[in-house]
Amino acid sequence: MTLMQEFTKGLWKEMPPFRLVLGLCPTLAVTTSAENGIGMGVAVVFVLTLSNILVSMMRHIIPKAVRIACFIVIAASLVVSLELLMQAYVYSLYEKLGIFVPLIVVNCIILGRAEAFAAKNGVAASIADGLGIGLGFTMALTFLGSLREILGNGTWFGMNLFGDAFEPFQIMVKAPGAFICLGLILAGMNCINRWQAHRTGTEPVSIGCQACGASCKSCQLQMAMPEDAKKGV
Amino acid sequence: MKDATPTLLLSMSAPPYWHCGRTVFKRSIDQLIALLPAAAMAVVNWGLPALRVMCLAMAVCVAVEAICCWAMDRKSTIDDFTAVVAGLLYAFMLPAGAPWWIVVIGAVSAMLFGKMLFGGHGNNPLCTPLIGWAVLFISFPVHMDPNIVQTATSFIDPLARLKYFGVAEANAIPVLDLLLGHQINALGAGQVGALLLGGIYLLVRGQIRWQIVIGVLIGAGFPFAYLQMTDPAANASAVFHMCSGSILLCAFFMATEPCTAPAVSAGMLCYGLTCGLMMFVIRHFGSYSDGAPFAVLVTSLLSPYFDMIRPKPFGVK
Incomplete structure (x- = not known):
């Protein structure tokens, strides 16, 4: 794949929260407004790109047996520096995101990309991958945040959209709204993919094991199972 | 040789072969x-x-x-x-x-x-x-909030009265008024006497199971009755609680919905008791004045676990 393809795959084909269904903790928790979504997304782009670079540069030095610990140390150092930067320059956003900034350390996307991509590819490709996936994450969070803010608060980036007569649909900015929105968006994306596949006459795009990259036994186990056992019959 | 085996007409279809007529x-x-x-x-x-x-x-x-x-x-x-x-x-x-x-x-x-x-x-x-x-x-x-929406009425809101005016005021409301629906409440949940009638009809017709209803009523009523027995000055009676809010509506019509309730008797009883207890806990300790609908929602999520309480199959040691 070219660098451009590595970059663009994160924007739709492997969009983290909606296609890979990774990093759901911040996706559900901080997207009460579009601004929070964009802030969280930019923070993740920063950590993800730098962690991809560092992991990719050190991929021959890190021993296979302790690689997860090493990835976590790299991500944690980056997050600490990000926290200090946010405290210095965008303190109000830091206050709003709260505990979810330090929690970027354990964000599945950071570890997932380090393990599945940066540990196997060169620095340039890793940068493209980190930027693409990070941008996809930002877009997803901003979209979800906009949806919830517009419906649940009647505003977008703080701008009043509907005037005073609008009664906000408050459940959308509360916890259940996040699950409802995410479920509907996932259904919508599956619908679009199926429609596209139907139009071009191909199989619906499934990200499957190729994008996951991890060598988990459960997947192989599932594949070895007969067809009706998979359906849970 | 061929004529010796009579031709059998076997019709094949999927079970069940017998239907009681319930739809x-x-x-x-x-x-x-x-x-x-x-x-x-x-x-x-x-x-x-x-x-x-x-x-x-x-x-x-x-x-x-x-x-x-x-x-x-x-x-x-x-x-x-x-x-x-x-x-x-x-x-x-x-x-x-x-x-x-x-x-x-x-x-x-x-x-x-x-x-x-x-x-x-x-x-x-x-x-x-x-x-x-x-x-x-x-x-x-x-x-x-019916209290805010229904301003042009002479009825009173029993739960608000209990919360803001104390137990003596709440106990002064005649039970007949509550039964006739002379209370500020959701439009159907407040018609307590009529709901009781409808619920008994459903029980008699066998459309809902008594285990769930009795479970809910005991689970919610017993703690309230106990509290009132120990300290009558600080707690309203169990009858007052049954006749206010939406406990009866939930006990007879919501909690008994067959697709959300467990399928076996012992499970149903446990489900009902849990549901009633949740109503008591939310109403007594929580910030909502009427906790019945939330109690039913939470308990419905537990019904797969209540379904694990199964009778021993016949003939198994």
Whole structure:
């Protein structure tokens, strides 16, 4: 794949929260407004790109047996520096995101990309991958945040959209709204993919094991199972 | 040789081969008959606005179900009347003066998120009408509070009276008033006497199981009665609690919905008791004055666990 393809795959084909269904903790928790979504997304782009670079540069030095610990140390150092930067320059956003900034350390996307991509590819490709996936994450969070803010608060980036007569649909900015929105968006994306596949006459795009990259036994186990056992019959 | 084996006509089909004649449609009709007295009492007590809310809710529920069936390319299921029952039960949870758009939003959410997205009647993990109520209650607390919506009335709100004026004031309300629905409450949930009648009809017809109803009533009533026995000056009576809020509506009509309740007797009893206890806990310790609908929602999520309580199969050691 070219660098451009590595970059663009994160924007739709492997969009983290909606296609890979990774990093759901911040996706559900901080997207009460579009601004929070964009802030969280930019923070993740920063950590993800730098962690991809560092992991990719050190991929021959890190021993296979302790690689997860090493990835976590790299991500944690980056997050600490990000926290200090946010405290210095965008303190109000830091206050709003709260505990979810330090929690970027354990964000599945950071570890997932380090393990599945940066540990196997060169620095340039890793940068493209980190930027693409990070941008996809930002877009997803901003979209979800906009949806919830517009419906649940009647505003977008703080701008009043509907005037005073609008009664906000408050459940959308509360916890259940996040699950409802995410479920509907996932259904919508599956619908679009199926429609596209139907139009071009191909199989619906499934990200499957190729994008996951991890060598988990459960997947192989599932594949070895007969067809009706998979359906849970 | 060939003639020696007689030709047998064997017809093959999938079981069950025997049917008792119960259908979803008949159950729905029974439920509607049981809800009729309460609906009539609601119109008597609240006038035409109550009728407006009930009709609108039922119409929207049926329309949403029809549209969903069409969009999902399925046989329309509106002729089993479950949507009508869900709409009426949902309307019973609303104040009579609820604006039309609230009724529509709640009815659409109830049918979409409470039923059709999971695949229709029987696949819903939670009680359909309660989903619509919960969405509205969280989103529009002001429009859902009967105390704020129903200003032009001489009735009183028993739960608000208990909360803000103390036990003596609450105990002074005659029980007959509560039974006749002379209280500020959701339009159907307040018609306690009529609901009791309808519930007993359903029990007699065998459409709902006594284990769940008795479980809920004991689970909620016993703690309240115990509290009142130990300290009558600080706690209202169990009868007062049964006749206020929506405990009776939930006990007879919501908690007993077959697709969300457990399937075996012992499980049903445990389910009912848990549900009643949750009602007591939310009402006594929580910030909501009436906790019954939330209690039913939470307990429905536990019913797979209650389903694990199974009778020993016959012939197994």
